[in-house]
Amino acid sequence: MNPDGMSRRQLLRHTAWFGAAVGFAVAGGEVISHIAGAEAAEHAHAKPTLRFAQVSDSHIGFTGAPNPDVAGTFGHAIEQINNLGYTPDFVIHTGDLTHLSSPEQFDHVKQMMTGLKTPHVFTVPGEHDSVDDAGQKYRQAFGAGSVGDGWYSFDISGVHVIALVNTLNLRKLGHLGADQLAFVEKDVARLSSDTPIIVFSHIPLFAMYPQWGWGTDDATQALGYLRRFSSVTCLNGHVHQLFSKTEGNVTFYSGTTTAYPLPHPGDGPAPKPVTLPAGKLHDALGIREVSYTTGETTLALKEQRLQ
Amino acid sequence: MDIARFRKHSVAVLAAGVLLAGCSASRPAATSGTSMPTASMSVTAPSAPVSGDQVSIDGFAFVPATLKIKAGTTVVWTNRDEEPHTVAASDGSFHSPGMGTGATFSHTFPAAGTFDYVCSIHPMMHGSVVVTA
Amino acid sequence: MTLPSVLIRIGFATSLAASAICHAYLYVHGYQHIPSIGTAFLVQASVSFAIAALILVGGPGWLGWVGAATASGSLVAFALSRTVGVFGFSERGWDPSPYAAVSVGAEAVTVLLWAAVAARSFGLPRWPRAQGWPQKARRQTTSA
Numbered sequence: 116m117n118p119d120g121m122s123r124r125q126l127l128r129h130t131a132w133f134g135a136a137v138g139f140a141v142a143g144g145e146v147i148s149h150i151a152g153a154e155a156a157e158h159a160h161a162k163p164t165l166r167f168a169q170v171s172d173s174h175i176g177f178t179g180a181p182n183p184d185v186a187g188t189f190g191h192a193i194e195q196i197n198n199l200g201y202t203p204d205f206v207i208h209t210g211d212l213t214h215l216s217s218p219e220q221f222d223h224v225k226q227m228m229t230g231l232k233t234p235h236v237f238t239v240p241g242e243h244d245s246v247d248d249a250g251q252k253y254r255q256a257f258g259a260g261s262v263g264d265g266w267y268s269f270d271i272s273g274v275h276v277i278a279l280v281n282t283l284n285l286r287k288l289g290h291l292g293a294d295q296l297a298f299v300e301k302d303v304a305r306l307s308s309d310t311p312i313i314v315f316s317h318i319p320l321f322a323m324y325p326q327w328g329w330g331t332d333d334a335t336q337a338l339g340y341l342r343r344f345s346s347v348t349c350l351n352g353h354v355h356q357l358f359s360k361t362e363g364n365v366t367f368y369s370g371t372t373t374a375y376p377l378p379h380p381g382d383g384p385a386p387k388p389v390t391l392p393a394g395k396l397h398d399a400l401g402i403r404e405v406s407y408t409t410g411e412t413t414l415a416l417k418e419q420r421l422q
Numbered sequence: 423m424d425i426a427r428f429r430k431h432s433v434a435v436l437a438a439g440v441l442l443a444g445c446s447a448s449r450p451a452a453t454s455g456t457s458m459p460t461a462s463m464s465v466t467a468p469s470a471p472v473s474g475d476q477v478s479i480d481g482f483a484f485v486p487a488t489l490k491i492k493a494g495t496t497v498v499w500t501n502r503d504e505e506p507h508t509v510a511a512s513d514g515s516f517h518s519p520g521m522g523t524g525a526t527f528s529h530t531f532p533a534a535g536t537f538d539y540v541c542s543i544h545p546m547m548h549g550s551v552v553v554t555a
Numbered sequence: 556m557t558l559p560s561v562l563i564r565i566g567f568a569t570s571l572a573a574s575a576i577c578h579a580y581l582y583v584h585g586y587q588h589i590p591s592i593g594t595a596f597l598v599q600a601s602v603s604f605a606i607a608a609l610i611l612v613g614g615p616g617w618l619g620w621v622g623a624a625t626a627s628g629s630l631v632a633f634a635l636s637r638t639v640g641v642f643g644f645s646e647r648g649w650d651p652s653p654y655a656a657v658s659v660g661a662e663a664v665t666v667l668l669w670a671a672v673a674a675r676s677f678g679l680p681r682w683p684r685a686q687g688w689p690q691k692a693r694r695q696t697t698s699a
Contacts, residue, residue, distance in 0.1 A: 132614045136621070139605030143575075144597055151583040151597075179504055215506055215520045242543045246508055246520035285545035286512070328546040359590050360643035363650070366589075385482030386544070387505060413588040 155411075163406035163415070165272040168196045168203045168233075170402050171352030172372035174243065175224040176214035181375035181388040182396060185214075189227060191421055192373040192402050197232045199404060204271060206233045209352035209370060210282065210317030211241030212257075216248065221256040240265055241317040241353060242282040249283055263294050268302050274407055275306055279316040281331045289318030289331035289353075296333065300340045311346040311407060313414070318353045321360055321367045324380035329354055338365060346412040350405070354386075357418060368416060371401045397421040476500065477549065479507045479521070479541070484549030493555050496530040509549075510542040517542070566668050568611040571622050573661035574629060575603035577654040591642035599629055616672075623669030626662035633659055 121129070173189040182188060196206060208228070213220035221244075228236050244253040254265050261267040261278075268277040277299065281289035291299075303312070314320065320334040341347045347365040355377040358369040375388040376399035391399060400421040407414050478485040479501040491497060499509050501521040509518040509527055515537065518527035531537065534555040541547040579600035587593040606622040633655070635641040637648075649655045 129615060129617070132609060132618065135614075136602075136605050136609055136618065139608055140598075140601045142601075143604040144601035147579045147582060147597055147600055150579075151587045154583050155587070215522065242545075243506070246506065246543060247517070285542060286540065287545050287548075326546060328544060358643070360640070360645075361589055361592075362640075362645050363647050387482065387503075411588075412585060415588065 163408045165274055165407040166201060166203050167405050168199065168206045168402055169209060169350055169370050169405060170196065170206060170373060171209040171370045172211040172241065172355055172374055173208070173224060174211055174214040174372070174374035175227075176217060176220040177374055177388075179375075179388060180390045185374040186223065186227070188396075188400055188421060189224075189373045190230075192400070193227060193230050195402055195419060195422060197230070203233050203404070205235035205237055206231050207278075207315055207350070208236070208238040209241075209315055209350060210239050211243040211352060211372075211374075212238060212253075214243050216244055216246040216252055218252060221252055225256050237276075237278060237315070239278050239315050239317050240280055240282055242285065245283055250280070263298065264292075266295050266298060272407075273409065274311045274313060275303070277302065277312065277314045279314060279320075279337070281316050281318045281320070281334070285328070286332065288325060288328055289316070289320075289334070291331060291333050291337055296336050296340075299337050303340055303344070306344075308343045309345050311412070311414075312341055312344050312348070313407075314341075314347065314349040316349065316351050319351045319358075319367060319369055320349050321362065323354060323358060323360075323369065327380065327386045329380065329386075341365065346414075348414050350403075356399075366413065368403075370403050371399065371418070373400050373402070373421065376400075478502055479509075479547075482544055482547055484539075484541075484547060487548065488550050488552060490552045490554065491531065493534050493553050494530070494532060495553075496528050497551060498526055498528045500524070500526045506543060507541045507547070508543055509539050512538040512540065563668060563672060564610050564613070567619055567622055567665060568607040570661040570664040570668065571603045571607035571610070571626065574626060574658045574665070575600045575607065577658035577661070578603070578629075581651065581654055589644060592644045595632070595642075599625065616676075619669055619672060623666050626665035626669075629662050630659065630666070633662075 170189075170192050173192075174185050175189065177185045196203065206228075212224045238257045240250055240253040240257070244250065250264055254261065258265050263280070264283050265280045266278055268275065270276070279291060279295060279299075281291050284290050284292060306312075314337075316331070318331055319329055320331050320338065322330040324330070338347075342364065345364060349365060349367045351367070351369050352372070354369050355372040355375065356369065356379065357371050358367075360367045375396075376391060377386045378389055389399075398420055402419050402421075404417040404419065405414050406417075475489070475491055475495050475497050477489055477497060477499045479499060480503060482503065482505070484499075489497060499518065499521070501507050501523060504523055506520045506522050508520055509516065509529075511517065516529045516539070518529075520543075521527055531551060531553045534553045536550055536552050538548065538550045540549075578596045582593065582596040582600060586596050602625055603622070606618055606625065610618050610622065632641050636645050639645075646655075
């Protein structure tokens, strides 16, 4: 027998300790989760304070192999929102409602969204919604109640919501501009630091992939005005894929599209529409449910693929 | 023996550490088997060598990125991509409508100077026209 | 069991448990919701608790290696979260204080203890003992 090896008894002994380690770890994990669950349930045994749905990048007017029927998939998404099992307090469309900013496309998407069973529908424009007119047609269709180039804010159920436009005057990345930054600064000045803040924009407010324009050049200033708040969540579209990032007190969540997927950052030379194998398209599309419960600093998100 | 076993253990721990660090550094997004986009359905062939006053929009890029012309020349941009693009001057002197596949946009440059432009939909696309008198 | 080996075991167990407690607390109080990081915290806490308990009751030497690996992995992840980000998560400075600092300190102690034990098994003068680490090394010197 090899004196350097171990005897069978020793092997059994080591296996037993290893098994004990695994067993204890699993048991410990269960205990900790249970405590965490109880903690969360304590905060959330009542109905969530606020529930809403996010939908994005419908690109009405697009035709091509990646999705020959964007109106169909968008209609599907609307049906899914209407069948969540509860009425969302509002629905937000985070931009690129149309593909080419044509009057017919704006009419079409506006008409489709009247089918959403919810008290309020909010939107922010994408760069496809302001292709040739700096957003004029977008504001005519969806700009009621907004200021400047189409930004606005509102309070609902104790949450402060800010809707930003970062798709005009683009140099290489998304851009907010001095007027809009001043709006944000003034808008949050009167709020107490424990007010939860939700920010909607089309282009990500964080540097997701600057080489493809997936970032906003002056977002740091806007986020600076929000640094004192305990809960800040930014929801965006534009990138046609789910992604999240937490930076200090701010969590960013990119939502997916109802039209066609785009490549992951760096996966190819450019953010071109991707054609998936037959039957796989619906896996890449979807909607998102978001809920907020008083006392929690993080929002609860649930992604739903297109059925 | 001490050294051998110590080394063996060290390698195992180091390997685990490297694995952990590697996992942390990689992107979290799940791969969904995305394939490269299919070839464009437009009839024209991929960009032929461009003549003096033509700019092709191809593969999310302006080709050529810098075009040198004489004052008074008209430049024609042609979109050969599936995606729509625009041509928007940084100084605001020209701004095309949305251009679908195969669409063209032309602009005459009467004065000398350098005119940078971007695609307003995909602003990481840059180009410039250098006009000499 | 000799005093040094007992002290070493207690040292490992305490430092691993301290790190586990910090991660478990943060998990229960909000970090459970953060994508990927939440799960990672849960795994770190449960594994660290398990290893700590088993080292305390007299498990074999390789448990110390596992504990050190967990601790160094946690340190690496902490460093990443303050710099380039890990799984899309990043924080600044020593937030959340004091848990971050306590955890980093505890993990450093774990790694240092492991290094000391490993160095001893490698060739520094050994302490006579009947049991405890690093008893594996002992056998070699008795073979012909």
